[in-house]
Amino acid sequence: MIKIPFNKPSFVGKELTYINNCIERQHSSGDGEFTKRCHQILEQTFEVEKALLTTSCTHALEMTALLLDIQPDDEVIIPSFTFVSTVNAYVLRGAKPVFADIRPDTLNIDETKLESLITPKTKAIVVVHYAGVACEMDTILEIANRHGIEVIEDNAHGLYGKYKGKYLGTFGAMATQSFHETKNFTCGEGGALLINDGRYVEQAEIIREKGTNRSRFFRGQVDKYTWVDVGSSYLMSDLLAAYLFAQLEAAEQIQTKRKQIWDDYHQGLGDWAASSEVRLPFIPNDCEQAYHMFYLLLPSLDSRQNLINHLKSKSILSVFHYLPLHTSDMGRKFGGKEGDCPVTEDISDRLLRLPFYNSFTDIEQQQVITAIKDWNQQ
Numbered sequence: 001m002i003k004i005p006f007n008k009p010s011f012v013g014k015e016l017t018y019i020n021n022c023i024e025r026q027h028s029s030g031d032g033e034f035t036k037r038c039h040q041i042l043e044q045t046f047e048v049e050k051a052l053l054t055t056s057c058t059h060a061l062e063m064t065a066l067l068l069d070i071q072p073d074d075e076v077i078i079p080s081f082t083f084v085s086t087v088n089a090y091v092l093r094g095a096k097p098v099f100a101d102i103r104p105d106t107l108n109i110d111e112t113k114l115e116s117l118i119t120p121k122t123k124a125i126v127v128v129h130y131a132g133v134a135c136e137m138d139t140i141l142e143i144a145n146r147h148g149i150e151v152i153e154d155n156a157h158g159l160y161g162k163y164k165g166k167y168l169g170t171f172g173a174m175a176t177q178s179f180h181e182t183k184n185f186t187c188g189e190g191g192a193l194l195i196n197d198g199r200y201v202e203q204a205e206i207i208r209e210k211g212t213n214r215s216r217f218f219r220g221q222v223d224k225y226t227w228v229d230v231g232s233s234y235l236m237s238d239l240l241a242a243y244l245f246a247q248l249e250a251a252e253q254i255q256t257k258r259k260q261i262w263d264d265y266h267q268g269l270g271d272w273a274a275s276s277e278v279r280l281p282f283i284p285n286d287c288e289q290a291y292h293m294f295y296l297l298l299p300s301l302d303s304r305q306n307l308i309n310h311l312k313s314k315s316i317l318s319v320f321h322y323l324p325l326h327t328s329d330m331g332r333k334f335g336g337k338e339g340d341c342p343v344t345e346d347i348s349d350r351l352l353r354l355p356f357y358n359s360f361t362d363i364e365q366q367q368v369i370t371a372i373k374d375w376n377q378q
Helices: 015-025 033-046 057-067 084-091 137-147 198-208 214-218 238-249 251-275 301-313 329-333 342-350 362-376
Strands: 050-054 075-079 096-100 122-128 150-154 174-178 191-195 295-297 351-353
Touching (some): 015 033, 015 238, 033 191, 033 238, 050 057, 050 198, 057 084, 057 150, 057 174, 084 096, 084 122, 137 150, 191 198, 198 214, 238 251, 301 342, 301 351, 301 362, 342 351
Parallel strands (some): 075 096, 075 122, 150 174
Antiparallel strands (some): 050 191, 174 191, 295 351
């Protein structure tokens, strides 16, 4: 029986109060009072042109593909080391994914290899801020701007992280957020689209509202709304927005706690890692991380699996992470093959994520650290 899970959804205080309030207002569908409050927090905190809650980060990514008018045979550069949603959003529109390798230090897209992947068909570059640590955005934006290519930030891990003092999610034309139960801020399932380029705002509202101009109708800009373009139903229920608002409202409390957890792992495992050929996460000096996860890079696949099994024997659940997209069944259909992204292939075999959640207690964390050190002594 697992006593310490990898993740545990947690309350911060007012979730049930706000959900009850939402029910009393008799508006539980999308774009209710709590959706508006979440939009306001996101727009004011991150100074983006527009924030729109969605049913998931996956759906927010799908909206970026629609907004960029991705067409069959367009190419989209995507790191191979990411979740499948990042690539599915563009493949659904007929695009060909071009898989990029990652840096061995931050595990983010390798900006030094980026330009060699660009062709006349390249429509977008999608970056993923892995573990809430920023990609090298200055270089990426310079390359993208020189080639006239849009940059999309998959910022599922990175809310409140920064690059050179500026919040992640505010660099590309658009960014997507995740509020899945494994993220710092959650409502179970949910996401958001952050729009930094004002040219996309009105079209994003139309796409999100099933292809109608319903948002303009509610603002009194038209006397009726109708179907004006392609779209889908991407609105988050206001019940979920009520839950999320309670979490966003407690952002400082949540981030302070997660920083403590990350720091305690780093301090508690530093000497052990140095003597065990294990690497801890790397944070560049110009990055302020989001404290989304803590991982270990073990010497080999076998050692990684052995440690997972050891921790499980101590009733502690630890997990690996992404499998390379370019060598997956679908990735091979797009021409991917072993050796294309060697760093991704190596990292995927050796990375281990440790338990990390908002209600993680000091006692639980110490049990994890002790169990890891015990494994090293076997």
